[in-house]
Amino acid sequence: MRHNTNLRIRAASASDLAAIEALAVAAKMFPKEQVGFLSEQFNAAARGAIEDACWLVMEREGAVVGAVNYAPEPYSDRLWNLYFIVVEPNSQGQGLGKMLMEHVENALRERGESDARVLIVETSSTRQYEGTRAFYAGLGYTKEAVVRQFYGPDDDKVVFWKSLVAGVR
Structure with missing residues (x-):
């Protein structure tokens, strides 16, 4: 097991997009032919089409080993959505x-309760994502909802919820 030294979390740039997409493919989140939407989302955020969207990368010794994207959920009351998180499979x-999740949560808490009350995370119900669901539960996220057949006939969307406000459950 590597020690988590020489890690840095920073704002993602357009030059990171190929690495972010490669991580998503390597982690088997998306097939190569479908991963281009990540660049589309990044570019939309960069030109301001997705207000307050944040893309971050985690580097180890200059190499991108993780990435995360979150933004306010439209039409909600101070609720934010973690749209994407990936860590290279070997790490x-x-x-x-x-560490990425804690960074996101802390950044949102720093915005204050007047801007950020809740963070949600959405994932798949398939066996492939059992570890992902356990990861979120282990970080204190509560399984809040299931949208049946969201991703396909046998693939539901599972929504996890966490308060960013102290003392609110």
Whole structure:
């Protein structure tokens, strides 16, 4: 197990897009032919089409080993959505995903309750994502909803919820 030294979380730039897409493919989140939507989302955020969207990367010794994207959920009351998180497969299980999640949660808490009350995360119900669901539960997220057949006939969307406000459950 590697020590989590020499890690840096920073704002993502357009030059990181190929690495972010490669991580998503390597982690088997999306097939190569479908991963281009990540660049589309990044570019939309960069030109201001997705207000307050944040893309971050985690680097180890200059190499991108993780990435995350979150933004306010439209038509909600101070609710934010973690749209994407990935850690390179060889680094999974070393606490990098937890570090990214804590960074996001802390950044949102710093915005204050007047801007950020809740963070939700959505994932698949398939067996492939059992570890992902356990990861969110282990970080204190509550399974809040299931939208049946969202991703396909046998693939529901599972929504996890966490308060960003102290003392609110």
